[in-house]
Amino acid sequence: GPKVLQIPSHQIIDMGQMVTLNCDPVSNHLYFYWYKQILGQQMEFLVNFYNGKVMEKSKLFKDQFSVERPDGSYFTLKIQPTALEDSAVYFCASSPDWGGNTGQLYFGEGSKLTVL
Amino acid sequence: GQQVQQSPASLVLQEGENAELQCNFSTSLNSMQWFYQRPGGSLVSLFYNPSGTKHSGRLTSTTVIKERRSSLHISSSQTTDSGTYLCALDNNRIFFGDGTQLVVKP
Numbered sequence: 022g023p024k025v026l027q028i029p030s031h032q033i034i035d036m037g038q039m040v041t042l043n044c045d046p047v048s049n050h051l052y053f054y055w056y057k058q059i060l061g062q063q064m065e066f067l068v069n070f071y072n073g074k075v076m077e078k079s080k081l082f083k084d085q086f087s088v089e090r091p092d093g094s095y096f097t098l099k100i101q102p103t104a105l106e107d108s109a110v111y112f113c114a115s116s117p118d119w120g121g122n123t124g125q126l127y128f129g130e131g132s133k134l135t136v137l
Numbered sequence: 138g139q140q141v142q143q144s145p146a147s148l149v150l151q152e153g154e155n156a157e158l159q160c161n162f163s164t165s166l167n168s169m170q171w172f173y174q175r176p177g178g179s180l181v182s183l184f185y186n187p188s189g190t191k192h193s194g195r196l197t198s199t200t201v202i203k204e205r206r207s208s209l210h211i212s213s214s215q216t217t218d219s220g221t222y223l224c225a226l227d228n229n230r231i232f233f234g235d236g237t238q239l240v241v242k243p
Contacts, residue, residue, distance in 0.1 A: 065182065128233060 023047040027113050027129035028095075035137050039101035042132045046096055046115030050127070053096045055088065056112040057081060058131075067111075070096065100134075108136045140164055141226045143234030150241050156211040158237045160224035163205070171198055171209050174221040174236070183209070183222075214241045 026045040034040050046053055055067040068078040070088050085104070090096040096115075100107055110131040142161045150156055160169065168187040184191050184198035186207065191198045195214075200207040211218055221236045 023050075023127050025113055025115055025127050025129035027111075027132045029132055030130070031133045031135070033135045033137065034103060036105055037102045039099065040103055040134060042098040042100075042111050042113075042134070043095040044097065044113030044115075044129060046113070047117070047127050050115035050117050052076075052116045053088075053090065054114040054116075055098050056114065056128075057109045058112065059109045067098075103134075103136045105136050108134060110134070141224060141234040143224055143237055145237060146235065147238040148240070150214050150239070152214060152216055152241055152243050154214055154241075156209075156214055156218075156239060158209040158211075158222055158224075158239075160207040160209075160234055161205060162207075162226050164226070165205075169200055169207050170225045171207070172223040172225065174223060211239075214239075216241050216243050 025047055028043040028045070032040055032042070044053065044055075051071060053070045057065050057067050065081055066079050067086070068082045068088055069076045070090065073090070075088060085100055085102060087099045087101075088097065089099075096113065098111060098113075110133045112131045113129040115127055140163055142163070144159045144161075148156060148158070160171075162169070168185065170185050171183040173181040173183055183193065183196060186198045186200045188200050188202050195212045197210040197212070198207065199210075207224060209222060209224070219239055219241045221238055223233050223236045225233045
């Protein structure tokens with residue numbers, strides 16, 4: 022089936038550094054999402070993105086976070102600067118249409134971020 | 138192979154009826170989660186349930202790890218319960234089922 026690829030699968034960085042998480046969504050998908058899961062806790066919605074804009078974001082989407090998809094390349098989540106509490110697994114997802122119409126989000130396997 | 142099998146794929150109820158959604162896993166798990174998917178695509182986490190039974194209002198989740206299954210029970214369904222329900226296997230990575238499309242008719 023359709024695949025969402027995430028790069029890297031694991032990243033270890035020092036607190037205060039910048040990190041960019043990359044997502045290669047399913048081709049022809051138009052809507053993109055990031056989710057965050059701290060180890061042992063629930064997965065939580067961060068942001069969704071369409072047509073070059075953030076459509077919706079949660080309170081977890083701090084000012085240090087930003088997303089973009091320049092010219093149809095990777096959909097990226099950038100954190101600058103990172104903090105210890107940013108350590109988590111970040112999941113990217115894409116859908117061909119607004120979620121409620123198709124009922125199908127395709128998720129990547131996650132990028133595990135460890136901030137030391 | 139498919140790590141998570143959800144059933145039924147779709148379900149249509151009359152308001153007031155109960156719903157039973159099932160999730161079966163083909164591998165061991167650390168925990169599992171049930172989600173409701175909003176029309177906008179964002180997920181609402183309903184239960185994070187490593188084992189046993191949890192209640193939240195009209196919702197009940199039961200996970201039996203040794204049997205590799207989990208269920209979501211919705212009592213006295215309402216039209217606002219309509220949507221997609223996803224279960225997800227937590228085995229250091231998240232594996233989602235294909236979801237159950239629930240329609241509750243007035």
